[in-house]
Amino acid sequence: MFADRILSGMRPTGKLHLGHYHGVIKNWVQLQSEHECLFMVADWHALTTNYDDVAVIEQSLWDMVIDWLAAGVDPAQATIFIQSKVPEHAELHLALSMVCPLGWLERVPTYKDQIEKLSHKDLTTYGFLGYPLLQAADILVYKANQVPVGEDQVPHIELTREMARRFNHLYGREPGFEEKALAAVKKLGGKKGKLYTELKTRFQQEGDEAAVEAAHALLQDAQNLSIGDRERLFAFLENKGRVILPEPDALLTAASRMPGLDGNKMSKSYGNTIALREAPESVSKKVRAMPTDPARVRRTDPGDPAKCPVWQLHQVYSDEPTREWVVKGCTSAGIGCLDCKQPVIDGVLREQRPMFERAQKYLDDPTLVKAIVADGCERARKIANDTMKDVREAMGLGY
Template sequence: MRPTGQLHLGHYHGVLKNWVTLQEAYDCYFFVADWHALTTHYDDPSVIPNSIWDMVIDWLAAGVDSDSATLFVQSLVPEHAELHLLLSMITPLGWLERVPSYKDQQEKLKEKDLATYGFLGYPLLQSADILIYRAAQVPVGEDQVAHVELTREVARRFNHIYGRGANYEEEAEAARKKMGKKAAKQYAQLRKAYQEQGDAEALLKGQELLGAQQNISMEERERLLGYLEGSGRVILAEPQPLLTKASKMPGLDGQKMSKSYANTISLRETPEQVENKLKRMPTDTNRVRRTDPGDPQKCPVWQFHEVYSDLKTREWVQAGCTSAGIGCLECKAPVIEAVLDELKPIQARAAELEAQPEQVKRIIEAGSEKARAVARETMREVREAMSLQILG
């Protein structure tokens, strides 16, 4: 997540609640993408430092658990930048220019000069962010699937170019023999069946066989996977998109909640500020007078009811609005109460963390060091594959 300002309810419903669920089922890495923030805020980065700490506090307050997931700051793991640089040596320019969000963002942010190498290359930095941890899955909405597909193409190209070293077959055979006599023989048969006869079932069985092996290292397993498929060693794993539901959180004007539209409710706004914003929300323009009937489908407040209200309350709104039986302020009252109830525990936890800056600092330092240990290992193999491991 890019640290470019305060987090709001759109972030909470669209991302953070999903992260809290994912951390219970997966080994998750969540990071503050401060280098990515520079792609659009390079001319005024002053908002970034405070946003980093506020963002981490909001994550923790929303339920992200540093004991269950790895939380870190991107720039504290410089290996991201090194992998980005090395991947830029092999990535065709056309791949970056065709990323859908490239021209889309330039159009939306016309007031900024985005004719920079950093902005063009940010999808490749995203790829480095993913590949350096050999992520199996990346939680994204449908609009971000293209970025994951670019990452897969980059990984595939890297493995094709660098996955077959001078002694590739000898090393693969040596790894095969470590599997034990029976398993090694079975692997050879399955490899032959797949490569000579195109037996797809043999490929699946071979992959399962390797997955069950305890006598070989991860590097040897990846080499044998590539050898099985007739390709090179898998140095950078191809991730899959893990599709997440699109956020239903509307903004105060009915559009998507976004800082760009100035229609947000921040996670740490005071109850008075939240109440005033919701009371001033626009409603169905046909309800000029209290006695005029309205149409909830044309009212931004109804979208909040769809997020926060139960069936009984929504039926009360439908009946009251269409018959002019309730006024707009009456309609907003359950929403105001629900939003305040949702924010209360988050704000209480945030206040505790704000009072313990050293604890937040320790969480970031520990997470960044843990992430860096994984990143270093990936970079060791990448450098070795690209003949850059000069000092061994």
């Protein structure tokens, strides 16, 4: 019924690191060739926790977009845009806030979790309480039907589904729905209109599921129907209200835990990152300084790779023969720790090399990046505006 459309986004809070690449962007690069993708710079979301330190946002925004492009996000295949440049996000957020029960926001698991983690900040703001609702608006304003997330973000998608369901229940029966649906049947033409009516009767009177499938195929092929009329006829077919905001599904992505330089998950808050476009000499210095198995005090002491953070990076960057060489050499003290670290350094630099190459033209001419984003904002706003026309009309604001 709705386009195969994916929305995903990131907050501009600083330079991206390899954890962002392996956890999110690598997946985007694959998705963009298989689906219609919109990738959002979530600058309003950055304000939910960084409202008192906004200086970082603008520079982080442009650095982040260049990182996306460097990592392989293709503006010819995907729409890259800035959230705050599409004001329909804020409008839908406000509209949804009129009908969102307060308890729905208070029970989102990440709400209390983040308040505890960020106890040094005053997060007793509506913006922080309401950010899951803004996330819902981000998704619903594009009628995205899939959102790539990890397991921890599934409750946010469920809230979005509940909001879509509640909105459709309250406003799906638009004024004059049946008259508009019957007018849309006429637009199908005599032969197709008659067939649609027959299929509708077969389903509603006999429960014939095949009739629903046939009617769906008929409507998908109808070239002379507007999107609104097509949606009305889908709803009219099953005696439902019109689906104004479709419920999205969570597209679960494989949990890619990129290890940091200390063996913990790579994160800015742990200070254990390698930036996406970090200078080769800095990468080499950081990896060479990584802690290793404490048992290897001297070069001649054997070690255990399972107790060494460097081994975790070998899982990401080394092939099977190299990993076998590491295990044999470490456990027998046949190789030193610096020997073990070199293939990791080589692997990181090999991964980063094409990123530097892709990024260079945008660094040489920043207007290219701004043109890509301006074009993306225009495309995104056109989709969002179409949705808001439906929302305004459904809520009695279409005058």
